[in-house]
Amino acid sequence: MNENIAKSVSKFLSLVLRHSPEKIGLKLDENGWADVAELIAKCNKKGQKLNPELLDYVVENNDKKRFAYSDDKTKIRASQGHSISVELNLAETEPLDFLYHGTVGKFMESIRNEGLKKMSRQHVHLSKDKETAIKVGSRRGAPQILTIRSGAMFKDGFKFYLSDNNVWLTDEVPAKYIEF
Numbered sequence: 001m002n003e004n005i006a007k008s009v010s011k012f013l014s015l016v017l018r019h020s021p022e023k024i025g026l027k028l029d030e031n032g033w034a035d036v037a038e039l040i041a042k043c044n045k046k047g048q049k050l051n052p053e054l055l056d057y058v059v060e061n062n063d064k065k066r067f068a069y070s071d072d073k074t075k076i077r078a079s080q081g082h083s084i085s086v087e088l089n090l091a092e093t094e095p096l097d098f099l100y101h102g103t104v105g106k107f108m109e110s111i112r113n114e115g116l117k118k119m120s121r122q123h124v125h126l127s128k129d130k131e132t133a134i135k136v137g138s139r140r141g142a143p144q145i146l147t148i149r150s151g152a153m154f155k156d157g158f159k160f161y162l163s164d165n166n167v168w169l170t171d172e173v174p175a176k177y178i179e180f
Helices: 003-019 036-045 052-061 105-114 130-138 150-155
Strands: 067-069 075-078 099-104 124-126 143-148 168-170
Touching (some): 003 036, 003 052, 052 067, 099 124, 099 130, 105 143, 130 143, 150 168
Antiparallel strands (some): 067 075, 099 143, 124 168
8 A cells, every 4th residue: 555645545534524524525424424435435526536445544554543434334534633513422531640742832832821722623632641742742843742630630620531542632721730
């Protein structure tokens, strides 16, 4: 499998399954699921070559496990990271005592003042380990790794969810819970 093609398809799927399904005329249900056959047909109609084998490869080999099939493989959705309103039906989960967030220097002043906000996403994304946070932060420059006192947040009533691809999600992280 050509990794450049798989990466391109993964980026395109992130766009349509997380942010802009209307780009290809795709309808997601309230839980973010799309019909696999419709997705393939509409991708091809818009010039993004896709077939069942390539889709399987991208779902199985995406390093962040961004996509998931329904049990019968007739539907697909993004595991998290949506900027559109979907209900992932994730159960509230007690987090580890510490989670991590990767960012870059230009956001540090705002984070120190306001904490972490979900911005255009449905949740703030947190990692269980520093290595993952470093990868996330590195996408935009030199990474700054924040340690989140998630256990204390949970005890104080904040809700946490664990996505299907092991990303921790919460609505916000006030600055008082962040170790800079």
